[in-house]
Amino acid sequence: MSTPVSSDWPKGLLLAFYGDDFTGSTDAMEAMTAAGVPTLLCLEAPTPELLARFPEVRCVGLAGSSRGRSPEWMEDELPRAFASLAALGAPILQYKVCSTFDSSPEIGSIGCALDIGVKLMHGNWSPMIVGAPRLKRYQVFGNLFAAVGGEGHRLDRHPTMSRHPVTPMSEADLRVHLRKQTARRIELVDMVQLCGPDPAEKLRALAGDDTPVVMIDVLDEETLAAAGRLVWEQRGEGVFSASSSGLQYALAAHWRAGGLLPQTASLPTGKPVQTIAAVSGSCSPVTAGQIRWARANGFRVERLDLQRVLNERAGGGEIERAVNVAADSLRRGESALIYSAEGPDDPAVLEFDVTAQKAGLTRHAAARRVGEALAEVMRCLLDRVELPRVVVAGGDSSGEVASALGISALSAAGGLAPGSPLCRAWSDLPRRDGLEIVLKGGQIGEASFFGSVRQGALLSS
Template sequence: MNHATSELLPDGPLLAYYGDDFTGSTDVMEAFTLAGVPTVLFLQTPSQAWVKKFSHMKCVGLAGTSRGRSPAWMQQNLPPAFASLKAFGAPILQYKVCSTFDSNPEIGSIGTAIDLGVKVMGDSWSPMVVGAPRLRRYQAFGHLFAAMGDAVHRLDRHPTMSRHPVTPMDEADLKQHLAKQTSKRIELVDLVALKQGLGQQRLDAAMGNDGPVVLLDVIDEETLALAGQLVWTNRGSGLFSASSSGLAYALVAHWRRVGLLSAPTDFPQTKGVDCIAAISGSCSPVTASQITWAATHGFDTQRMDVKAVLSADTCAVEVERLVQLAQLAVQKRVSPLIYSASGPDDPAVLGFSKLASEAGIELSQAHERVGQALASIMRRIVDTTGIQRIAIAGGDSSGAVASALDIAALTVVSQLTPGAPLCRAHAESTDMDGLEVALKGGQMGGPDFFERVLKGTA
């Protein structure tokens, strides 16, 4: 195997990726853009005109919704998406997963994505980088840890992820967790081997004709760069990797370490605006604390009546009620924030299955209906108020809203908080083109996140 590093980064895209949800998709875009690697995130399979417009980009992403989908859905939808991304010619094709590894064999199966992806790119091996120190995610001896507040928790004991309403994490050992989703052999290059300079030796020993998945520990900047080195120097004629944004951070760390990438220039700070519109479909306690904080700091927070939204007879009435309240708030130059739940203990979350049953619909349909209602509300707010900056919390909500706004692509404008940058929307419609959008996953941001979107960082 050729381990030599070229003197220059190759021409064309360096990485193409499919994001398993919309908020996580902006995370990779932020990581590369802040490092000086131009990146665009398409929100739908791009036309040739959009491909030409962004032909100078070194990283190309496609936002998806597979995190909440079944293996059958993935088998039908992921191969064409992967094929469209492979056409950009990048040496690495990534299936971008959440840094908390949200998945199980029935929903958002990362193993299914790997099985499909290696058929597109070849199966010499499939690296997996999940740790991302900038996001306070750490992988040690194959076990995943994530911070919340001042504490770092093993994922199966994490206050949020161990109680996730759809994909609760009951196993922090990623080899064990992933083995429930794929029959592929799964190996590990641990942090001790990396720090002792034995990473390549361990990787060589793990190789085989069966194309193993190889987890790479990341706990700090040193192991991050060493993981990036293993991926880049062993990319061969092409690799498929199911990884978090830790892969982007790892590649950047390696490229900088060997002089292939210079230090980035300072990114513009975010300027404030007088009013934003925000919605949340997140069940995370982190988002719940952000909603509470916003309510006591000048935002007009309004709870969606989930029961009303799930009923075909009352959904339109509830949407209209919230739209009118938001319009009144914007007229007063107050920022509206509409939310469907406040943390995992919210009655709307604990009783959601019962509400879906009473409405006579499947659980998946119920989740989709809430997302569509939030999307319809945001579309109406943007159309009728002329607001130019919006915030969306929750992966499924972000996908629904971005689709409702007919946004073709996003690029990063500036930083807000790690993992949730401020983006510029690119759209055919002049009303939507230039809209500023912040997409936030459930675990991202401090208590003042929504005010940070409003007031910026300048």
């Protein structure tokens, strides 16, 4: 855990958040921990008994899976999850969303989460920060941009997000995108207003009988700190915020500017290990490049046969085959990577709907079964082979795997690529307690990412 934060802060928690997927949750945890705010990420609703083990914690998260869920699921599950966090008394309750705003009215509706969460806090506005320069995400006049490979793209023209298999982005103006998901009033504090003499004046002008969502532009470090100041100083009796980890970075930037946090954000460097095991359910071209790097640099790389995985009779045998391949490699001192797809143009991805249909499954059910298969591969590997460190690539896959391992909570143990820290697992199971695990989003990391995890520090590609 990090050094305790300044005594100038109010007592108790500063922030509580629910992550809409596991990789995003570790991203938010990393942002706070690296800044100097001790943070714990729970994999189940936090209990007083669990939190009593970490008295220094000032930020608590709950990792979830709502990004891939329907509004009906969210209405059943999120009220309890949000209430468990609101009960902790933090002045800001966050629904942590992906920095590429993955969502639609049918899947992962951010609007649905907003309508549920706003009722739990007393504030007269709901701030929203999505831009996060450290992650190469930028919001300008309400439009979201993301950089990949050194080139910036408007999100509706992004090479991955515009083609996302579940929630493709056809609109970069987040106000337009979000209005399809909620009837709540949506406003904007743009970068000109934010950098003006009194950005809070815009908030006062927006006041009404409702609780509007107010998006805040973030382009650079100056606007990031200004956004954090606006949220913190105008939090009132408590606010609910659907935001990316841009909220964490913004608050930390404001607190840092006020001298409440160290000027340099950092996490310790991990130690190298001889071998790691990895599973990947990501369809991202970024992850595809990382799989190719692993194949060319001494990893045993093995594809899951999705037709067999989705077949009820053959699925168990395919999982056993993959586990045997990986376990044999690890015993020989060779790192192992089991994957389900290698980029968006992989035939396994292009033909996935047909494969699912042949198995008598909907696309969503088939995708969950693939995630469950990867989780079972990792669980069986950890039961058979002593492993100090593992990695999971893909947001949905990370949720399935982490949930299957009997882990109660995670804390950030070391820095790797921005958004994917090296985590320390806390568990009542002796073989899981102390395990180091990295949960990697599809868009995160350089080509040598899997090598960096093995090394415990970034490698050049």
